[in-house]
Amino acid sequence: MTELTEKKNVPQHVAVIMDGNGRWAEKNGVSRLAGHNAGMLAMKEIVKRADVMGIKYLTVYAFSTENWKRSQEEVGGIFNLLVKFVGSELAELHKQNVRVRILGDYSQVPKAAVNSVEKALKTTDSNDGLQFNIALNYGGRQEILRAVQNISARVQAGDLAPSDITEDMISAALYTGEENGSMPDPDLIIRTSGEERLSNFLLWQCAYSELAFTDSLWPDFTPDEFEEMVIAFGSRSRRFGGR
Numbered sequence: 001m002t003e004l005t006e007k008k009n010v011p012q013h014v015a016v017i018m019d020g021n022g023r024w025a026e027k028n029g030v031s032r033l034a035g036h037n038a039g040m041l042a043m044k045e046i047v048k049r050a051d052v053m054g055i056k057y058l059t060v061y062a063f064s065t066e067n068w069k070r071s072q073e074e075v076g077g078i079f080n081l082l083v084k085f086v087g088s089e090l091a092e093l094h095k096q097n098v099r100v101r102i103l104g105d106y107s108q109v110p111k112a113a114v115n116s117v118e119k120a121l122k123t124t125d126s127n128d129g130l131q132f133n134i135a136l137n138y139g140g141r142q143e144i145l146r147a148v149q150n151i152s153a154r155v156q157a158g159d160l161a162p163s164d165i166t167e168d169m170i171s172a173a174l175y176t177g178e179e180n181g182s183m184p185d186p187d188l189i190i191r192t193s194g195e196e197r198l199s200n201f202l203l204w205q206c207a208y209s210e211l212a213f214t215d216s217l218w219p220d221f222t223p224d225e226f227e228e229m230v231i232a233f234g235s236r237s238r239r240f241g242g243r
Contacts, residue, residue, distance in 0.1 A: 043085075
């Protein structure tokens with residue numbers, strides 16, 4: 001650990017696109033599922049470091065709406081790993097006062113994963129430490145569409161005029177809005193594996209996020225590298241278009 005926790009520029013909300021499990025598996029001559037398992041272990045360590053550093057919200061992109069295009073074996077394996085993660089880590093997360101929340105329509109995932117998710121949500125619901133958001137069956141465009149549809153229903157019912165719709169109202173209707181505690185937009189979005197795109201992740205919320213990229217494949221991404229990137233964020237000047 002460094003002196004970061006003594007600084008004032010610790011971001012409230014860090015979001016991570018965990019990319020590179022498949023390439024890590026190919027590089028190391030193991031199965032893609034072994035790569036996802038290695039990625040899960042890396043995620044566990046990043047959650048621990050974020051908590052120690054005083055970050056209030058950590059969001060990880062675990063499974064996108066586009067990931068259903070992958071093989072049935074890989075998709076099933078990913079959800080089995082989610083069940084494994086909750087089974088092995090939930091007690092520790094709860095002990096550390098971490099609150100688990102889900103961004104996305106998790107009702108569409110396999111039943112065992114739904115049960116694990118709901119157990120994690122219920123167990124940690126009253127915790128008020130780090131909020132650990134898992135983006136699961138999540139897509140940024142789909143999230144905005146869902147918010148627009150919900151607001152449109154209010155207009156159709158006569159409860160709202162189109163001219164009443166505000167940015168704050170749209171933000172409140174997103175997964176990051178009222179249903180999950182009205183969290184702040186991410187200050188910093190990190191993507192691993194050398195790719196430099198958002199891939200349908202937090203598209204509304206990222207309007208003023210700082211972006212950081214690393215060539216490290218996700219299973220090789222260490223808590224120390226994570227901390228270094230957060231420290232670098234602290235040196236950036238965020239003007240939000242004001243000057």
